[in-house]
Amino acid sequence: MKKRNKISAEFSMSSLTDIIFLLLIFFMLTSSMVQINVQLAESNSKTVAPSDLIVMMSQDGKMSFNGKPVSGSSLQSRVNGELGQMTNKENASISIVAEVGVPWRKINDVIVIAKNLGIKAHIATQPVKS
Amino acid sequence: MGLKKRTKVNAQFNMSSLTDIIFLLLIFFMLTSSMVVPNALNLRMPGKSKTITNQPKYLPTEIKITRKGNYYLNGSKASLLGIEKAVRKTVRERGKFSLVVIPDDNVANERVVAILDIAYRYQIDAIMTDPK
Numbered sequence: 001m002k003k004r005n006k007i008s009a010e011f012s013m014s015s016l017t018d019i020i021f022l023l024l025i026f027f028m029l030t031s032s033m034v035q036i037n038v039q040l041a042e043s044n045s046k047t048v049a050p051s052d053l054i055v056m057m058s059q060d061g062k063m064s065f066n067g068k069p070v071s072g073s074s075l076q077s078r079v080n081g082e083l084g085q086m087t088n089k090e091n092a093s094i095s096i097v098a099e100v101g102v103p104w105r106k107i108n109d110v111i112v113i114a115k116n117l118g119i120k121a122h123i124a125t126q127p128v129k130s
Numbered sequence: 131m132g133l134k135k136r137t138k139v140n141a142q143f144n145m146s147s148l149t150d151i152i153f154l155l156l157i158f159f160m161l162t163s164s165m166v167v168p169n170a171l172n173l174r175m176p177g178k179s180k181t182i183t184n185q186p187k188y189l190p191t192e193i194k195i196t197r198k199g200n201y202y203l204n205g206s207k208a209s210l211l212g213i214e215k216a217v218r219k220t221v222r223e224r225g226k227f228s229l230v231v232i233p234d235d236n237v238a239n240e241r242v243v244a245i246l247d248i249a250y251r252y253q254i255d256a257i258m259t260d261p262k
Contacts, residue, residue, distance in 0.1 A: 013145045020152045027159035040168055041243035044251055049170035095170060098239050104195075105235035107242075108260060115175045122170035123243060 038099040043125035049095040050122060052086065053079060055110050057098040063106075072106070076113045083117060093120035171246050173258075191220065195233040199241040214248050221252050228255045 038058060055075065056064045063070055065078050079094065086092055094114045096107055107123065114121035193213065194202040201208050203216060220227055229249050233242045242258075249256035 013149055017145055017149050017152060020149065020156055024152055024156045024159060027156065027163050030163050041240035043169065043171055043243055043247040045169045045171050045247070047170050047172060049168045095168075097168065100240045101238050103236045104233045104239050104242050107239050108235070108258075111173060111175075111258075112260070114173075118175075120175065121173045123173065123239075123246070124168040124170050125243060125247075126168055 038097070040097065040124055040126040041100055042128045044128055045125055047122070049097070049124045050093040051095065052092060053082060053094045053119075055079075055094055055096050057096070057102045057106055059099045059101045072109060075110070076116065079113060080117060083119065089119075091120075093122055095122045095124050097124040171243065171250060191216070191227065192230045192232065193245055195231070195237050195241055195245070197234040197236050199237055201241075201245075210244055210248075213245070217248055217252050217254070221254065226254055228257055230257045230259065232259045 038056070054066055055070075063072060063075070065075060066082065070078050083089060083092055094110060096110050098107055111121050192204055194205075196202070201210065201213055203213055208216070217229070229245065231242065231245050246256050
C-alpha cells in the first residue's frame with residue numbers, strides 16, 4: 001500500500017502579502033490626504049482632533065468647511081446640512097483648524113455656531129516645539 | 131557515462147523578504163498617518179456638558195488679553211510665564227479654581243490658546259467670554 005496523495009506542508013505567504021500590500025496602499029493614501037500645511041497654535045494636549053466636521057481658517061481670511069471654500073455667513077447652514085447626513089449626531093464635533101494670527105473673533109463665531117447647533121467644538125493645535 | 135547531477139537548483143521563489151519590506155513600510159505609514167492629525171483642545175459648551183465641574187471656593191481669576199496680545203492678570207500686566215506661576219501657586223494653595231478669559235476680539239488665536247493650554251495642563255476650567 002502506498003500513499004496516493006502527498007499533502008504539501010509548505011506555507012504560502014502570498015495571501016498575507018496581498019493583505020499587507022492593501023493596508024500599505026490605504027495608509028499611504030490617507031497619510032497624504034490628512035496632511036495639514038498650516039502653522040497652528042501650540043498646546044500640550046494629546047487629544048486627537050475629530051475629523052468629521054473640519055473648519056479651516058487661514059491668515060488671509062479664507063475659510064473652508066470639509067475642504068470646500070465657505071463664507072462666514074453660510075457656514076452655519078453648511079454645517080447643519082452636513083450634520084443632517086450624519087448618523088452619530090450626539091458625538092458630532094467641529095474641529096477648528098485656525099492658522100496662527102487668525103483673530104479670535106473668527107474662532108468665536110464658529111464656537112457660537114457649534115453652540116447654536118448643540119454640538120461640541122475642538123480647537124486644533126500642534127505639539128509644543130521644544 | 132554514469133555521471134549524475136548532484137545539485138538540484140530550487141526554482142521556488144521565497145516571498146518572506148518582500149513581506150518584511152512591505153510590513154516595515156506599513157508600520158511607517160501607520161505611524162506617520164497618525165502623527166499628521168493635529169491635536170485638539172476640547173471646548174465645553176454652556177448647558178451641553180455632562181461633566182461635573184468643580185465649584186470654586188474662591189473668586190475666579192480673571193485674565194484679559196488685549197488686541198496686541200498682552201495679558202492682564204486680575205488687572206495687572208503679566209507675562210505668560212508669570213500667569214503660569216500664579217496658576218501653579220493657586221492650584222497648590224487652594225486646589226481647583228476657574229480662570230475667566232476675556233480676549234479682545236482681534237487678538238491672535240494662539241495668545242488665547244496659550245491660556246487654554248495652561249488651564250489644560252493644570253486641569254482647571256477656563257471660562258471663555260464672548261468678546262462681542
